[in-house]
Amino acid sequence: MKPQMENPFAARSYGALEQVSERVYIFRNIVNSSVFVGDKGIAVIDTQVNHALARRLKELLEKTFNKPILYAINTHYHWDHTNGNLVFKEAGAQLVGNKDTADFMVSKAPRQKAFLASRGFELGPDPLLHDIFIEDQDTFDLGNLTIHCQRGHSAETDDPTLIVCPQENVIAAGDTVMTGSFPIFGQPVQQEGLENDNWIKAIQQVRDIGFNNILPGHGPVADEAALKKLEDICRYFLDETKTAFDKGLDLNATIAHIESQLPEWISQIPEVWGTPRYAILRAWAGLNDLGEAGWQHVKPSTIPENKEAAINSATSFDNESAYIECAEQCKEGGDLAQSISLLQLAHQAFPNNAQILTVTGEYLIEASKQIDSVLEKGDCFNEARNCWAKALEIDPNNAQALIADAQFLVMMSFRNGDDPDKGQERLNQAAAAGADAAKVSFYQGMIERTKGNETEALQHYQKALEENPQFMPARLAMMG
Ligand SMILES: [Zn+2]
Numbered sequence: 001m002k003p004q005m006e007n008p009f010a011a012r013s014y015g016a017l018e019q020v021s022e023r024v025y026i027f028r029n030i031v032n033s034s035v036f037v038g039d040k041g042i043a044v045i046d047t048q049v050n051h052a053l054a055r056r057l058k059e060l061l062e063k064t065f066n067k068p069i070l071y072a073i074n075t076h077y078h079w080d081h082t083n084g085n086l087v088f089k090e091a092g093a094q095l096v097g098n099k100d101t102a103d104f105m106v107s108k109a110p111r112q113k114a115f116l117a118s119r120g121f122e123l124g125p126d127p128l129l130h131d132i133f134i135e136d137q138d139t140f141d142l143g144n145l146t147i148h149c150q151r152g153h154s155a156e157t158d159d160p161t162l163i164v165c166p167q168e169n170v171i172a173a174g175d176t177v178m179t180g181s182f183p184i185f186g187q188p189v190q191q192e193g194l195e196n197d198n199w200i201k202a203i204q205q206v207r208d209i210g211f212n213n214i215l216p217g218h219g220p221v222a223d224e225a226a227l228k229k230l231e232d233i234c235r236y237f238l239d240e241t242k243t244a245f246d247k248g249l250d251l252n253a254t255i256a257h258i259e260s261q262l263p264e265w266i267s268q269i270p271e272v273w274g275t276p277r278y279a280i281l282r283a284w285a286g287l288n289d290l291g292e293a294g295w296q297h298v299k300p301s302t303i304p305e306n307k308e309a310a311i312n313s314a315t316s317f318d319n320e321s322a323y324i325e326c327a328e329q330c331k332e333g334g335d336l337a338q339s340i341s342l343l344q345l346a347h348q349a350f351p352n353n354a355q356i357l358t359v360t361g362e363y364l365i366e367a368s369k370q371i372d373s374v375l376e377k378g379d380c381f382n383e384a385r386n387c388w389a390k391a392l393e394i395d396p397n398n399a400q401a402l403i404a405d406a407q408f409l410v411m412m413s414f415r416n417g418d419d420p421d422k423g424q425e426r427l428n429q430a431a432a433a434g435a436d437a438a439k440v441s442f443y444q445g446m447i448e449r450t451k452g453n454e455t456e457a458l459q460h461y462q463k464a465l466e467e468n469p470q471f472m473p474a475r476l477a478m479m480g
Contacts, residue, residue, distance in 0.1 A: 007476050007479060007480045008411075008476070009446065009449075009473055009476045009477035009480060010476075010477070010479070010480025011449055011454065011457075011480055012414070012415075012417070014029060014053060014056055014417040015027050015028055015029030015053070015056065015057065015417075016028055017035070017060060017061075017064065018221075020034075020168075020170060020213050020215065020221055021168045021169065021170055021212075021213060022168065023036065023037045023038065023145055023167075023168055024036055024037070024165065024168045024170045024213070024215075025037065026215050026221060027057055027060070028220070029048065029049075029053065029417075030049065030080070030218070030272075030416070031046065031048065031049055031080040031081060031217060031218055032046065032215065032216060032217055032218060032219075033045060033046045033047065033048060033057055034046070034163070034170075034172040034215045035061060036142055036145060036147050036163075036165060036168075037065055037067065037142070037145070038141070038142025038143035038144055038145035039142070039143030039144045039145070040067070040068075040070065040141070040142055040143030041067045041068040041069065041070035041142055041143065042061060042065060042067050042068070042069045042070060042071075042142065043069075043070060043071040043072075043073060043140060043142055043147055043163075044057070044061065044069055044071070044072050044073070044088060044093070045072075045073050045075060045163050045172045045174075045215075046073075046074060046075055046080075046081040046082075046174070046217070047072050047074070047081065047082060047083065047084030047085050047087065047088055047127075048080070048083065048084040049079070049080045049083055049084070049416060049417075049418075050083050050084065050124060050416065050417070050418045050419070051083070051084060051086065051087055051124060051419065052417055052418050052419045053084065053416075053417045053418070054083070054084025054085075054086075054087035054088065055084075055087050056417065057084070058087055058088060058091050062091075068092055069088055069091050069092060069093040070092075070093060070094065070140070070142060071093055071094055071095075071096050071132075071140055071142075072084075072085060072088035072089070072093040072094075072095050072096065073095075073096040073097065073149065073161065073163060074095070074096070074097040074101055074130070074161070075160060075161050075162075075163070075172065075173075075174025075175065075217060076101055076104075076156065076157040076159050076160050076161070076174050076175060077100075077101045077104035077105045077108060077157060077159055078112075078156075078157065078175070078187065079112060079116065079121075079123055079127070081174065081175075081217065082101075082105060082127040083123065083124065083127050084127075085127045085128040085129075086125070086127070086128045089128050089131075094131040094132055095128060095129070095130045095131050095132070096130055096131070096132045096133075096134065096137075096140070096149065097129075097130040097133065097134065097161065098133060098134045098135060098149075098151060098159060098161050099133050099135055100158065100159035101130070101159045101161065102129050102130050102133070103159075104157070104158075104159050105126075105127060105129060106126075106129075108190060109126060111187075111189045111190060111293065111294075112187060112189070112190070114189070115187065115188060115189040115296060118378060118382045119374070119375050119377075119378030119381065119382070120377075120378055120381040120382070120385070120408070120412055121412070121416070122412075122418070122422060134149040134150075134151070134161055138150065145165070145167060145168070146165070146167065147163055147164065147165045148163070148164050148165070148166075149161050149162070149163055149164075150162045150163075150164060152173070152174070152176055152202060152205060152206075153176075153198060153201050153202035153205045154192075154198040154199075154202060155175065155176040155193075155198065155199045155202035155203075156174070156175035156176060156178075156183075156184070156185070156186055156192065156193055156199075156217070157175070157186065157187075157190075157192045157193075158192055160173075160174050160175070160176050160202070161174065162174070162176070162205075162206070162209070164209060164211070166211075168213075169211045169212040169213060170211055170212070170213045170214075170215060171206060171209050171211045171213070171214055171215065172215040173206050173214050173215060173216060173217070173222075174216075174217045175216075175217035175218065176199075176202045176203070176206060176217075177203070177206060177214055177215075177216040177217065177222050177226070177227065177230065178216050178217055178218045178219055178230065178274075179216045179218070179219030179220055179221075179222045179226045179230070180218070180219030180220050180270070181218070181219060181269065181270045181271060181272040181273065181274070182233075182269045182270070182271050182272070182273075182274040182275055182276065182278075182279075183230065183233065183274050183279075184273045184274035184278060184375075185199075185274060185278060185279050185282045186282060186294075187294065188278065188281075188294050188295060188296035188299070188375070189293060189294040189296045189297075190293050190294050191285070191293040191294060193282050194234055194237065194238065194279060194282045194283055194286070195282060195283070195285055195286030196238075196286050197234070197235075197238060199234050200231055200234050200235065203227055203230060203231050203234075206227065207224070207227055214226070214227065218272075218273075232265075233266065233269075233279070236263075236266065237258075237276070237279035237280060237282075237283050238283050238286075240258050240280075240283075241254060241258065241280055241283035241284055241287065242283070242287065244257055244258065245284070245287045245288075251281075251284055251288075251298060252300065254280060254284060255277060255280050255281075255300070258276070258280050259276060259277065259280075262276055270372070271372040271373045271376075272372070272373065272374065273373060273374060273375055274373065274375075275372075275373045275376060277299075277376075278373075278375075281295040281298070281299055282295060284298075301379045302367075302371055302376050302377075302379040302380065303340065303364065303367065303379050303380055303383055304336055304337035304340060304367050304370075305337055305340060305341045305344075306335065306337035306338040306341050307341045309335070309337075309338045309341070310338050310341035310342040310344075310345055311341075311345065313326055313330075313338070313342065314326070314342060314345050314346075317346075317349075320346060320349075320350045320353050320355065320356055323342055323343065323345065323346035323349070323350075323356065324343070324346065324355065324356065324359055326342055327339040327340075327342040327343050327346070327359065327363070330342065331363060331366070336363060336366055336367050336370075337367075339363050340360065340363050340364065340367065343356055343359060343360040343363060344360070347360065352394055353394075354391040354392075354394040354395040354398045354401065355391075355400070357387040357388070357390050357391035357394070357401070358387065358388065358391045358398060358400045358401045358404060360384075360387045361383075361384035361385070361387035361388045361391070361401070361404055361405075362384075362404055364380040364381075364383050364384035364387070365380065365381070365384050365404075365408065367380050368380035368381060368384075381408070384404075384408070385405065385408065388401045388402075388404055388405045389405075392405075397433045398433070399430060399433040399434050399435040399436075400435070402426060402429050402430035402433050402435060403427075403430040403435035403436060403439050403440065403443075405426050405430075406423055406426035406427040406429070406430045406435075406443055407439070407443055409422050409423035409426050410423035410424075410426075410427065410443045410446050410447055410450075411423075411446065413447075413450055414446050414447075414449065414450045417450070418450075420446075420447045420450045420451065423443070423447060424447055427440060427443050427444060427447070436468075437467045437468075438464045438465075438467035438468035438471045438474070439464070439471075441460045441461075441463040441464035441467060441474075442460065442461060442464040442471065442473055442474050442477070444460045445457045445458070445459075445460030445461045445464065445474070445477060446477070448460060449477070457477070458478065461474040461477045461478045462474075462478075465478075
């Protein structure tokens with residue numbers, strides 16, 4: 001059966017609370033937050049990717065349980081688990097973590113921030129640090145419900161905290177356990193993750209604690225089968241990469257070799273953040289000195305290219321529109337790689353032409369739609385935004401570049417449930433520069449939808465269709 005195409009503009013719920021045991025819940029979103037509910041109050045484990053989502057979670061907890069949030073505990077330093085700390089602190093919670101997590105939240109922040117910005121994620125203000133270190137207090141009484149924080153073995157990062165609750169037979173394992181999609185195995189610009197077999201020991205530690213329900217950092221609640229699968233993935237990539245390395249293959253040959261023979265039980269795992277290629281790169285980083293932390297700087301780009309065909313088709317072109325028209329035809333014919341290479345040639349020939357840059361950016365966004373991993377899409381996102389920035393340097397009121405960048409920002413915040421302020425600012429600039437009125441109305445609608453203002457959103461979609469009855473995104477948005 002063919003999977004149904006998801007409507008990319010449909011209203012989203014931004015996470016849901018699921019009950020795991022009598023007094024334990026999990027909030028499932030692109031990252032999970034675990035919730036322990038005692039008689040006196042609540043402990044929330046991990047504080048979500050941004051302030052807007054943290055506020056949604058906080059309000060949901062207050063509404064559902066009507067109890068104070070006493071503690072917000074970070075399982076490790078990564079942005080997606082700590083960014084909402086301020087929101088819970090303001091709600092009266094004390095922030096809890098281990099001393100390494102607090103250290104990493106500062107010392108690893110610049111690389112983390114630069115990397116995520118290059119993937120299109122705006123991190124906002126740095127997360128608030130902890131009030132209580134687990135080295136000083138590791139047991140927390142929530143009122144007839146006690147949780148214990150325990151240092152975990154290195155896995156996704158070198159600073160994990162495990163939260164165990166014997167009364168409920170539950171352990172919140174952070175990113176030591178990830179289920180449902182391919183694990184990411186550490187941040188691409190940091191030295192962490194699957195660079196050796198530490199992760200396998202970390203899984204054994206979780207297993208040895210021996211509880212019924214394991215709450216992962218990402219994905220559905222785990223059981224022994226999920227632990228075993230994660231362990232098998234770790235072993236597979238460590239072993240295969242080492243074998244290729246010992247045979248003397250270089251990185252590109254190693255990637256090509258392992259990717260060409262992935263067993264079905266691996267290739268059928270959905271890709272959201274991590275990919276098999278990331279696992280190979282990570283294991284490779286453990287075997288080689290790559291000059292700096294992580295492997296992002298040696299990763300092959302996902303931007304499609306077909307330079308040879310582009311050079312052949314462009315031999316007689318002497319003006320910019322010849323390039324753009326030919327790129328358009330290649331795109332219609334399904335060869336986006338040739339289109340992008342053609343536009344790159346056009347940029348070399350006409351470096352001060354804003355139109356070429358703007359179209360290149362749009363085609364790169366098209367190319368990103370063929371990539372599953374939200375981090376891998378980032379190669380295209382980053383280059384697209386560079387193109388629009390350059391176009392706007394040449395022509396600050398270029399309406400097409402402004403609306404393209406606005407569209408990107410608005411859709412990123414819509415997908416991540418983030419505050420759409422930056423997208424709003426860009427959209428206002430685009431409108432003032434005379435951008436396509438249907439697009440302006442439509443993306444204003446997406447901003448309202450992100451904020452939960454459905455009535456206003458529908459009015460804007462309607463207006464977009466009045467401007468342009470053929471504008472398909474507005475039709476889709478009105479269906480969902
Ligand atoms: Zn995570």
